[in-house]
Amino acid sequence: MPPEKKHFIIGPISQAADGALYQQIVDRVKREISEGRLKPGAALPSFRQFAEDLLVSVITVKRAYEELEGEGIIYRRQGLGTFVADLGLDRSRETKLEAAKDMLRAGFREATEAGMKPAELSELAHQILKEKK
16 A cells, blocks of 8 residues: 655635735745745645645646745755745745735725824824734
């Protein structure tokens, strides 16, 4: 009996979700790396296997991998496969930090437009941080 294949799971990818399918893959792989579930040197599935697992086209996975590789988060070795880069964790965290900053800016802009003052914004941020604990 052949050994069971281990499938890499990143959560569902959906046409109905926000963002292009390849971008959903990029975002989820980055999250897996930044949250420590994918370590530097970890092997990723082949284009074909990943596409099969996610029920998307091979072209979609290829585009996602190319973007991740372009950002230095993963690397490919001909004949060996695709792997998480040593700097993948740092680069993935940098990307997430920039996304968080953008969301905070948008939130602060909305709150300011709603008439909140800086001191109120600061207090609101502290309240939200306490909720997380």
